[in-house]
Amino acid sequence: MPHRLLDLATARAMPWKNGGGATLELAIAPAGAGLDDFAWRISSARVGTAGPFSAFAGVDRSLALLSGAGLRLQRGDGRVEELFSGGAVAQFPGEEAISATLADGPVGDLNLMTRRGVWRHRLAPLRLHGRQELENDAEVMLLWCQAGADIKCRLPDGEQQLMQSGQGLLLEAQRGPLALYAQQPALLYLAWLYREG
Structure with missing residues (x-):
């Protein structure tokens, strides 16, 4: 499947690995x-x-905040990293002991994980x-419309797709030029996934 639309409204809900909450599996x-x-x-x-993150040994993770006031990560080495909606991305190994606290109420996040030595990614x-x-x-690319205007995307094969806030496009084996257009300011998260070995 060269591309598919991902949507928070139709994603499959699954329990966290540590049982502390639930996640929507997009792909x-x-x-x-x-x-x-x-x-x-x-x-x-x-x-x-607030609470600890699930442990994922041998996995590299990237985390971005989609909604809410902020998330504070207490890293395994004692550093504190703060995430805000539409801001920087946190990257860490899945086996690192991390606990999170909320700045002011619940948050929504975007989480990308790749098996180390098999795939690598950036967000x-x-x-x-x-x-x-x-x-x-990239062999696999994610375009995630976080906020603002709808985004039109022209794919490498020339097909046009529309993304609204809370939706994304997953492109598989569609290397080549992409054209993005938003009539009003919009915010996306882009992810590139590369097979290793």
Whole structure:
């Protein structure tokens, strides 16, 4: 499947690995994989209380905040990292002991995980107003519309897709130029996933 639309409204709800909450699974590979044997996984969770993160040995993680006032991460080495909606992305190994506290009420996040040595990834925010072209060199790419105006995307094969807030496009084996357009200011998160080995 070269591309598919992901939507928070229709994503599958699953319990956290540590049982402390629930997450919406947006995409996973291979299809039907579980929490212990996925190659990569994209999900979104609503965090309503402070607590530790689930441990994922051998997995690299990136976390971005989609909604809420903020999330404070107490890292395993004692550092404190603060995430805000539409801001920077936190990156950490899945086995690192991390606990989170809420700045002021529940938050929603975007979580990307890849199995180390099998896949690698990067996740970054992009503010869009007007037209912008991107080159996709990844085997799998995610474009996530977080907030603001609807976003039109012209895919490498020339097909047009529309994303609204809370929706994303997952492109598989669609390397090539992308054209993005937003009539009003919009915020996206972009992720590139590369197979290793």
